[in-house]
Amino acid sequence: MNLFAFTTIFAQAGKGLGEFAGDYSSKWDAGTYDGGLVFAGIIKWLVTTWGVPEWVPLSSILNGVLEASVFPEIGALLITIGLVFGFVNIFAIGAVWSERKVSAHMQCRLGPMEVGPHGILQTVADGLKLLAKEDIIPRLADKPLFALAPAIVFAGVLMRFVPLPFGDQLIASDLDLGLFFIAAVGAVEVLGVIMAGWSSNNKWSLFGTIRTATQMVSYEIPIGLAFITVIICSGSFSLMEIVNQQGGSLNASDGYVYGGWIWHWNLFRNPFMLVLSITYFIASLAECKRSPFDLPEAESELVSGFHTEYTGMRFALFFLAEYAAMYLVAAVAVVIFLGGWWSGIYPLDALGLGPEATTLTKTLGLLIKVGVFLSKAFALVFVQMWVRWTLPRIRLDQMMYVCWKVLLPISLVCLIGSCLWELASGGASVFGFGIVVE
């Protein structure tokens, strides 16, 4: 599935990246939702609305550069990459700290308390330490593969952020095959992990790699089935479109989605979706190698699994990729089940939408939507941590049993059940509400 996907994806990605810098500002002004508006669109809009302030040195030149037609194509691309990369880094710093805090509080400890208030800068200090560490490559390692592996793992995670929205219209590139892209590029991470484990020339690394490959390839199937069910129900691969459909009320006269109530979310679309969201969450834990599926990194058996031999910044990249993947699976769950940026409260959702919206309400509405999206994703990340510090690691055979004998049949039943429900009810939710056309 994934190899075939790749050829399709690159065509799609090329098209998306070409498109995304095109006419975003006109789309923003029109308030339409049928395009790939980018972060840079927001920046350009901010600049054209307010401009670079006068007190900034060389403000006239900067304004000129920002207004220039060359800037959007390259500049927007770089800004988008920078923003996504920066977000991943900042998220990882915060998540590592909060993971340590969550684990400490669940075990009657305090956790990091020394660096900054309540140890909030502990991860920054650790990151600086990792930067200064010696980069050791074992003598018998396959050096090119060993050096390349962390980059590929991290790139595999970062690439999956491309079709992932952060809020209303805040998306790097709204690919038509967004969910497909996320499922397909997930395979790149496995490739990087296999490279890391094989090139390390270490028995623990190799065992960790074999486990990782087994696990990640197996658990792609329940995840894929969850994706397929959502795609069948919403009729689109695009993450923006899936979220917009969960917005509920579609105004027939002007074609705007004004947001809806909590029962418009995919989670409550039918009873099978409720079950499917749980199977997706379990499979996503295995996909990003979190406990209780942390067999690839089982400390007590394999030292550290596939990254046993890695030091310094290369190790930090693996670590960063792991935390980025945590956010990614949580955000995908938010998009496909939990209503994306819709808060589930109609007046809050409708703020800043439609032709009457002013600059102020647009900005306010955007900020609320970003906040809602991020808080939903962070709540799921907290659940991942909560599970990690509650459940012990399971055995390899149990892991395979859960995937092939529990999650797969349940997912298949839910897929068929969802299809039948859609046919029978015509898109009405558990509560009996469908998309309202006013």
Add this chain to the structure above:
Amino acid sequence: MIPCAYFMNIFKVARSIWIGMGITLKYFLNHKKTLCTIQYPREKDLIPARHRGIHYLETEKCVLCWKCSDICPVDCIYIEGVRGADGPLQGGYRGQKATLSKFTVDYTVCIFCGLCEEPCPPKCIWLGPEFDYHSTDRTMMEKNLLSDEVYTESDEVFVEWARGENERLQEEKKKQKEAEKAAKAAEKAAAVAVAEETPAEAAEETTEEASAEAAEENPEGEGDAAE
């Protein structure tokens, strides 16, 4: 037929996960009450009463008998001082006077056996509750029990000074005693001279005796002279 064991298995797992997650969430939400750890260097836990930690010395009680350093199985107690001089750091017990110029314990060697406590006649050395003695340098691991601080170079200066001071005081005392005895002898001699006819020879003999006595009263370097 429905495979009941299969569904029961899933149900049991789900139920146990639910219970387990409830427990951890309860601990997470009440973490301020359930806290078991302390912020160690700033907060300290209760130490048991019989804990054997860092030594403490009640200087004014010490009689300079060297028993603690004699019994020490690893010889980590170093004592310097004199008895019978009114020196800079004065101790005393049952009328005896001891002047300490150095009393240190080397914690790179000490095994905290507590044997030094037992033979001490005035029970003036004891192992305290503190356990966190640390340093960045080996030479810093010697504690000066006279000041309850690390034994440093300034202590060395003090020891040198106190040693000199003690010797000076000792000498002064000796001279004073000699002078007193000489005076007494002179008085005696005068009295004898009044009584007898050969006073000069008797005076010479008594001064010799007095200096010998003074030498005996300076027991530097001897352990059980206090008995």
